[in-house]
Amino acid sequence: METQADAQADGTSIGDWTSCAADPGYRAAVLDLLGALAYGELSAFERLAEDAKLAPGLPDKAALARMASAEFQHYQLLHDRLVEVGADPTEVMTPFVEPLESFHRMTAPADWLEGLVKAYVGDAIATDFYREVAVRLDDDTRDLVLRVMSDTGHAQFAVDRVRQAIEENPRVGGRLALWGRRLMGEALSQAQRVVAERDALSNLLVGGAVQGFDLVEVGKMFNRITEAHTKRMAVLGLAS
Template sequence: MAANSADSLTPAIAADHPGVGELFAVLAYGEISAFYRLAEDAQMAPTLPGKVALASMAAAEMNHFETLHAALTARGQEIYAAMAPFVKPLDDYHASTRPSTWLESLVKAHVGDGIAADFYLEIADALDPSVAAVVREVLAETGHSEFVVHEVSAAVAASKRDKDRLMLWGRRLLGEAITQAQFVMAQREALTELVITATGDLNSIAALFDRMQERHAERMAVLGLV
């Protein structure tokens, strides 16, 4: 449970908490790295509509980046300096989950974004509304999941082998995401403190990871991966 659950109407984390700029910065570099991952993965697209779908998702990431850039600038922070600590852990996540097929790309685009959104949206519940609004805006669904759901569920309905491989792939994505999330959060003390305050305590973080696992399973089921 987030620390600002029913027992309190005041957000646990004020807008001027030093971890807020770091949260915006990790989200900002997440958009950049997702942009380039999607643009690169699109080279595996077997059709032009597939290529366009990934380009549109990538463009949506950059629109979110602009929102975070503005939010950091408004806080008097230089975005490139702020993003620097997060470059390596996020690049490492992508390097450790490089898709080798078009279907793996689609599952990663959909499931990877979903895992990140689950995590940050729970944190958002504990943030000052002005900060939470930025976080929710940049994690909002961009309306491209329909394409992914259609492509993946059709493929796995037709091939037991694809289904088995993608189920393993989904499990690996979740594992790597949770591992990397811990590295990311550990980069900066203020951010670690923000996450612990937002979730309640260290036990609550474990509970959060459990909830993320459940939602991941639901998301996989929508893709026919159950």
């Protein structure tokens, strides 16, 4: 028998928001997801604006400010959607403030290049995760998630700057490779904490709301995200 998850992998739909949100567990899980995503965007805005101050010149500063501004536009879309479905944005974001701030405290970049690598790696891990989850969502929520996960131009910018820096001074590569491993470790640690604390969200991930998705699948998903991270570090010219 074909499960819902199989059906989705085939490109079919579990329905729109109105029909799916009739299930309170599903609604709670999606609000968690959108809350995490919204605070993530607000936090990305702050982090990129902070990195802009470290920029070695005006064009780089403006480029970072442009990306920060794009993250804020994404935040606004999520905020407006939360209001539209009758949720309080502050309330749904609050549980994710502390885990994200912990992550940022543990991984404060020491310079411009560490900031670039962090933004690149952090965005990519988040994008991979949300794209994995997106296939298990109703059509309306999935469209929104994919839209706010669209590239803000940061990836290519970071790759260009980091590769150039390593070319000029190969020793930089060793330091940044170590930094990349630390980022991945902290990101996984905070993600595990969130999953452990948020029942509705975990249920969405382990098959509470949608059939056919179990803990083995969650493990495989984290493996895929780690593999993608390894490939991205190689693109930066770094061993992961």
